Amino acid sequence: MTYSRRDILKIGAAAGLASAAPSHLLAQSSSGVALTAREASLQLAPPDYPQTSIWGFDGSMPGPMIRVRQGGRVTRRLVNELPQATSVHWHGVRIVNAMDGVAGLTQEAVAPAASFDIDFVAPDAGTYWYHAHNRSVEQVARGLYGALVVEEPEGPDVDRDEVLILDDWLLNPETAQIDPDFTSRHDRSHAGRVGNFIATNGQYGHSLDVRRHERLRLRLVNAANARIFELALAGLEGWVMALDGMPLDAPQPMSETILLGPGQRADLLVDVVAEQGETAYLVRVDNGEGFVQSAFPVIAASSGARRDAPEALPPNANMAPPDLSQARRVRLHMGGGAMGRLQSAQLNGERRTFRQLVDANQFWAFNDVVGMTDDPLADLALDEPVRLEIVNDTSFPHAMHLHGMHFREIAADGTLGPLRDTVLTFGGETREIVFSAHNPGDWLFHCHMLSHAASGMMTWVRVT
Numbered sequence: 181m182t183y184s185r186r187d188i189l190k191i192g193a194a195a196g197l198a199s200a201a202p203s204h205l206l207a208q209s210s211s212g213v214a215l216t217a218r219e220a221s222l223q224l225a226p227p228d229y230p231q232t233s234i235w236g237f238d239g240s241m242p243g244p245m246i247r248v249r250q251g252g253r254v255t256r257r258l259v260n261e262l263p264q265a266t267s268v269h270w271h272g273v274r275i276v277n278a279m280d281g282v283a284g285l286t287q288e289a290v291a292p293a294a295s296f297d298i299d300f301v302a303p304d305a306g307t308y309w310y311h312a313h314n315r316s317v318e319q320v321a322r323g324l325y326g327a328l329v330v331e332e333p334e335g336p337d338v339d340r341d342e343v344l345i346l347d348d349w350l351l352n353p354e355t356a357q358i359d360p361d362f363t364s365r366h367d368r369s370h371a372g373r374v375g376n377f378i379a380t381n382g383q384y385g386h387s388l389d390v391r392r393h394e395r396l397r398l399r400l401v402n403a404a405n406a407r408i409f410e411l412a413l414a415g416l417e418g419w420v421m422a423l424d425g426m427p428l429d430a431p432q433p434m435s436e437t438i439l440l441g442p443g444q445r446a447d448l449l450v451d452v453v454a455e456q457g458e459t460a461y462l463v464r465v466d467n468g469e470g471f472v473q474s475a476f477p478v479i480a481a482s483s484g485a486r487r488d489a490p491e492a493l494p495p496n497a498n499m500a501p502p503d504l505s506q507a508r509r510v511r512l513h514m515g516g517g518a519m520g521r522l523q524s525a526q527l528n529g530e531r532r533t534f535r536q537l538v539d540a541n542q543f544w545a546f547n548d549v550v551g552m553t554d555d556p557l558a559d560l561a562l563d564e565p566v567r568l569e570i571v572n573d574t575s576f577p578h579a580m581h582l583h584g585m586h587f588r589e590i591a592a593d594g595t596l597g598p599l600r601d602t603v604l605t606f607g608g609e610t611r612e613i614v615f616s617a618h619n620p621g622d623w624l625f626h627c628h629m630l631s632h633a634a635s636g637m638m639t640w641v642r643v644t
């Protein structure tokens with residue numbers, strides 16, 4: 181079923197409704213609870229296909245949703261029952277560095293049959309996610325991820341609070357098994373590993389029954405290895421309330437589509453405006469054509485008028501923009517890839533021609549260096565303000581994710597954008613971000629197109 185942009189925009193508004201308690205909310209974190217990474221089989225593709233073997237936390241995909249109150253602790257014992265070493269990264273959380281889960285930087289990967297005790301405080305309310313951070317290009321693609329929701333002390337007035345994790349999978353069209361080639365030269369050198377099967381929460385034909393005029397909080401997470409989701413509403417009207425977990429200063433009416441790069445999140449408040457008997461949709465727009473990402477059949481009438489437009493979510497503390505005039509300047513030049521201009525770069529301390537890099541299945545460089553270095557991109561003093569210029573001198577988009585700290589983009593007119601932890605840059609663009617180095621530790625800064633990260637696009641900053 182497809183919908184044109186015109187259909188998306190045609191659907192009108194109207195009046196309000198009662199509440200259904202969120203019934204599926206999982207318990208608060210409790211100490212000693214296992215989070216087991218293991219193999220499992222589940223029905224991912226349509227019912228006439230075989231089950232798909234996946235790797236999932238507690239054997240599910242997405243893994244268990246973890247909900248805590250703002251300021252609450254998350255404690256889990258990561259138990260590795262996989263045939264590979266693994267680790268868990270808590271994407272977007274201003275976390276203590278030792279719990280950031282980056283194998284090779286903040287901890288050793290957890291070996292098969294071993295375990296690792298996770299224990300951290302979640303200081304900021306918002307929508308986050310957790311995912312494997314060892315051999316991520318394979319482990320995330322196999323299903324090792326889940327949502328982390330940190331609840332405001334007093335959340336907005338909604339009827340339902342739903343996490344929608346968007347992903348694509350590269351499946352064998354005959355067997356529905358995940359394509360096991362995670363080193364594909366083409367994926368690495370082009371746009372990354374893009375799947376041929378797209379779903380929400382790992383469910384084919386994802387659907388939630390709603391009532392007219394219900395208000396839903398939709399927490400959207402892009403868990404895909406490389407796909408950029410362009411999203412619109414049909415039969416729903418709403419606002420973007422937060423990006424990458426952090427509230428916007430003012431709700432932004434969602435009249436146009438929004439883009440979510442890999443790793444990015446958006447919190448929406450949406451009102452069901454479709455009539456009883458109709459179906460509302462979260463629409464994925466692909467080359468100007470709309471496809472159903474999630475369906476919301478309107479199974480009952482409203483019992484009242486629509487709510488008023490929402491107030492902004494309460495801001496998280498200690499997020500004041502840094503003083504630009506005092507900021508240290510750092511530059512990140514991104515080069516390489518197919519149709520790029522990279523002639524040569526350093527790999528393992530030696531200058532290599534692009535041809536040699538191709539032979540090594542490495543395609544991308546930051547400041548002419550491929551992959552992780554012994555020295556950080558920037559060695560920052562605690563609370564030092566930084567403005568970081570990102571030059572995308574390639575032919576592809578890259579979603580640059582900074583661990584441990586959120587940043588703001590500096591617009592061309594000098595104004596600051598919303599807080600984010602992942603910025604989507606397109607080929608040929610130069611973007612500048614600013615942040616205060618307020619979280620001590622070694623923080624990865626990498627492309628969240630995971631094939632790109634695996635073939636050169638990783639660096640790090642140190643805050644002491």
Ligand SMILES: [Cu+2]
Pocket residue numbers: 577578579627628629632633637
């Ligand atoms: Cu990239």
